[in-house]
Amino acid sequence: xxxxxxxxxxxxxxxxxxxxxxxxxxxxxxxxxxxxxxxxxxxxxxxxxxxxxxxxxxxxxxxxxxxxxxxxxxxxxxxxxxxxxxxxxxxxxxxxxxxxxxxxxxxxxxxxxxxxxxxxxxxxxxxxxxxxxxxxxxxxxxxxxxxxxxxxxxxxxxxxxxxxxxxxxxxxxxxxxxxxxxxxxxxxxxxxxxxxxxxxxxxxxxxxxxxxxxxxxxxxxxxxxxxxxxxxxxxxxxxxxxxxxxxxxxxxxxxxxxxxxxxxxxxxxxxxxxxxxxxxxxxxxxxxxxxxxxxxxxxxxxxxxxxxxxxxxxxxxxxxxxxxxxxxxxxxxxxxxxxxxxxxxxxxxxxxxxxxxxxxxxxxxxxxxxxxxxxxxxxxxxxxxxxxxxxxxxxxxxxxxxxxxxxxxx
Amino acid sequence: xxxxxxxxxxxxxxxxxxxxxxxxxxxxxxxxxxxxxxxxxxxxxxxxxxxxxxxxxxxxxxxxxxxxxxxxxxxxxxxxxxxxxxxxxxxxxxxxxxxxxxxxxxxxxxxxxxxxxxxxxxxxxxxxxxxxxxxxxxxxxxxxxxxxxxxxxxxxxxxxxxxxxxxxxxxxxxxxxxxxxxxxxxxxxxxxxxxxxxxxxxxxxxxxxxxxxxxxxxxxxxxxxxxxxxxxxxxxxxxxxxxxxxxxxxxxxxxxxxxxxxxxxxxxxxxxxxxxxxxxxxxxxxxxxxxxxxxxxxxxxxxxxxxxx
Numbered sequence: 001x002x003x004x005x006x007x008x009x010x011x012x013x014x015x016x017x018x019x020x021x022x023x024x025x026x027x028x029x030x031x032x033x034x035x036x037x038x039x040x041x042x043x044x045x046x047x048x049x050x051x052x053x054x055x056x057x058x059x060x061x062x063x064x065x066x067x068x069x070x071x072x073x074x075x076x077x078x079x080x081x082x083x084x085x086x087x088x089x090x091x092x093x094x095x096x097x098x099x100x101x102x103x104x105x106x107x108x109x110x111x112x113x114x115x116x117x118x119x120x121x122x123x124x125x126x127x128x129x130x131x132x133x134x135x136x137x138x139x140x141x142x143x144x145x146x147x148x149x150x151x152x153x154x155x156x157x158x159x160x161x162x163x164x165x166x167x168x169x170x171x172x173x174x175x176x177x178x179x180x181x182x183x184x185x186x187x188x189x190x191x192x193x194x195x196x197x198x199x200x201x202x203x204x205x206x207x208x209x210x211x212x213x214x215x216x217x218x219x220x221x222x223x224x225x226x227x228x229x230x231x232x233x234x235x236x237x238x239x240x241x242x243x244x245x246x247x248x249x250x251x252x253x254x255x256x257x258x259x260x261x262x263x264x265x266x267x268x269x270x271x272x273x274x275x276x277x278x279x280x281x282x283x284x285x286x287x288x289x290x291x292x293x294x295x296x297x298x299x300x301x302x303x304x305x306x307x308x309x310x311x312x313x314x315x316x317x318x319x320x321x322x323x324x325x326x327x328x329x330x331x332x333x334x335x336x337x338x339x340x341x342x343x344x345x346x347x348x349x350x351x352x353x354x355x356x357x358x359x360x361x362x363x364x365x366x367x368x369x370x371x372x373x374x375x376x377x378x379x380x381x382x383x384x385x386x387x388x389x390x391x392x393x394x395x396x397x398x399x400x401x402x403x404x405x406x407x408x409x410x
Numbered sequence: 411x412x413x414x415x416x417x418x419x420x421x422x423x424x425x426x427x428x429x430x431x432x433x434x435x436x437x438x439x440x441x442x443x444x445x446x447x448x449x450x451x452x453x454x455x456x457x458x459x460x461x462x463x464x465x466x467x468x469x470x471x472x473x474x475x476x477x478x479x480x481x482x483x484x485x486x487x488x489x490x491x492x493x494x495x496x497x498x499x500x501x502x503x504x505x506x507x508x509x510x511x512x513x514x515x516x517x518x519x520x521x522x523x524x525x526x527x528x529x530x531x532x533x534x535x536x537x538x539x540x541x542x543x544x545x546x547x548x549x550x551x552x553x554x555x556x557x558x559x560x561x562x563x564x565x566x567x568x569x570x571x572x573x574x575x576x577x578x579x580x581x582x583x584x585x586x587x588x589x590x591x592x593x594x595x596x597x598x599x600x601x602x603x604x605x606x607x608x609x610x611x612x613x614x615x616x617x618x619x620x621x622x623x624x625x626x627x628x629x630x631x632x633x634x635x636x637x638x639x640x641x642x643x644x645x646x647x648x649x650x651x652x653x654x655x656x657x658x659x660x661x662x663x664x665x666x667x668x669x670x671x672x673x674x675x676x677x678x679x680x681x682x683x684x685x686x687x688x689x690x691x692x693x694x695x696x697x698x699x700x701x702x703x704x705x706x707x708x709x710x711x712x713x714x715x716x717x718x719x
Binding site: 051052055056193196222223224225227228229230231232233234236237240253256257260261264265266281284285286287289 | 413416417420421423424527534535536538541546548553555624627628629630634635637638669670673674677687688689691692
């Protein structure tokens with residue numbers, strides 16, 4: 001017994017000493033961050049789904065930011081400041097996103113966060129960042145409510161001063177898709193399905209509004225659950241409704257299975273969706289069934305942007321996982337906006353006490369030529385670059401068929 | 411166009427798949443009174459096992475040759491994992507209070523899911539599953555896919571084989587005896603441990619067939635496909651009367667049909683538009699379960715509820 005007690009004592013002592021040493025290391029690091037000139041480390045957080053649902057797109061955001069940070073460090077964009085990326089996985093779950101937000105806020109070296117991917121996750125993170133005056137720039141959130149409040153159509157009020165996005169909103173995307181479906185594809189009867197999430201349901205609603213306004217008919221509507229795989233019954237309903245197009249508000253995880261079952265059933269109508277299903281995974285999984293399907297996405301295709309050539313080459317050369325096609329360039333621009341803001345705030349590699357607040361103010365005044373075009377933010381925190389593109393699956397690849405801007409008041 | 415025949419067929423295909431998985435729940439419960447919540451994951455590993463075999467075969471091989479090998483590979487994986495779970499996770503807890511093996515089962519389910527997620531190549535998103543090249547066929551107003559044909563052929567065949575096995579073989583009769591009274595069965599010279607292993611093995615075998623059916627029908631397998639499918643199959647087993655193999659298949663069919671009917675027609679009932687459609691299909695399936703359990707607590711074909719429950 002005595003022996004065992006002694007060994008337990010030694011173990012406890014060792015653990016305590018170890019823990020104390022680690023704590024000491026941590027605090028010393030923090031000191032060097034704030035004090036001595038020369039080398040301050042600024043962390044830029046990334047929050048996106050990095051595993052499971054939506055992870056292909058989420059990883060594209062992470063590594064888009066990584067390239068921006070590597071470039072800033074290589075070119076010494078901010079003298080005396082080294083940038084570091086800290087990526088957290090939100091699994092596309094709002095609650096996890098909120099936990100990550102709290103963790104970013106608690107880390108004093110974080111001066112800005114890029115993300116999240118999902119609008120539903122963003123709603124749970126905005127408040128946390130706003131209270132801490134920490135800037136958040138999403139490369140992909142498209143729900144209009146995030147920047148203009150609940151009554152965005154009648155009385156837009158910006159709810160959070162620290163939230164920005166480099167993505168256009170669904171107010172543009174849903175209408176842009178409806179316009180393309182009616183005027184270019186000459187579709188007249190559409191069946192609309194959504195996944196009941198903030199993003200999907202919002203997009204479907206705006207599509208319906210735009211499409212009926214143009215003069216089209218809605219053949220029917222239905223909702224699915226995230227994670228559903230058997231759509232046989234729904235597909236029979238769609239086929240029987242006589243619709244000439246299926247519009248889907250949601251992510252690729254469900255739509256890639258839905259389109260396969262739709263085509264298998266013999267319904268020869270294309271599936272049209274939003275940027276949530278604009279991913280190569282969609283084509284890989286759906287195979288031949290994806291042929292002819294359409295998706296709108298924010299901005300113009302990354303591969304066609306002359307400014308993004310180096311970005312794409314770097315992404316490919318480094319063999320980063322994930323899919324940069326949809327948001328990689330927007331994530332790069334969002335990260336660059338934070339880096340440029342830090343450059344204005346930092347004096348000789350030293351950060352002021354209210355660095356976070358000053359970064360928010362500097363981001364608001366952002367104005368530079370990014371990969372996706374001229375980047376600046378309006379009074380709501382939305383990007384002033386409101387370009388959208390319709391993509392279609394042609395020979396197993398997403399091909400841009402129409403780019404342009406959309407004015408919802410038309 | 412009248413969609414009723416097509417919707418009934420859709421429900422039947424889905425239900426057959428539920429039934430195949432439900433067999434695993436019901437066999438294990440019938441013999442050791444354990445709800446093996448890891449069974450959904452055994453189904454999932456069956457799908458991945460079959461996919462692995464396909465990927466190992468030379469590229470472009472005919473599915474007529476590949477499919478039997480895939481079934482064998484999937485079954486091998488599922489059976490090994492099912493039997494392994496019994497041997498290393500459940501057997502040590504056989505004398506323990508009921509809650510202990512139940513929680514072990516939930517833990518095992520999470521562990522298997524995460525293992526595939528982390529270690530199977532590219533399993534972090536859906537993995538494309540090979541497809542049968544023939545079909546679809548049109549019979550009257552019904553369209554049948556190749557994957558549906560697989561499940562509609564495989565499910566009755568498996569059921570018939572199981573029925574013969576349980577009724578006529580020596581081992582089958584030993585299983586029935588163990589289910590009725592494990593202690594007496596042991597006194598009569600039946601090796602109950604062996605019977606329990608066989609129950610897990612048969613459950614795994616059926617789960618693998620269902621896993622292949624899933625891959626063929628939906629075109630992909632995912633690491634988390636066992637969760638919802640497992641839950642539905644468990645519901646099917648309870649609906650049909652847990653412990654009864656025919657009940658499991660019947661419960662699966664009833665559940666599949668109920669989901670299809672709810673998706674297809676409830677939204678057309680005046681005033682019910684908001685409560686119908688695909689998004690509500692599971693809700694109606696569970697309403698049905700509650701109703702059945704209210705009026706027939708032992709399930710559709712269940713029996714001897716007194717010493718269970």
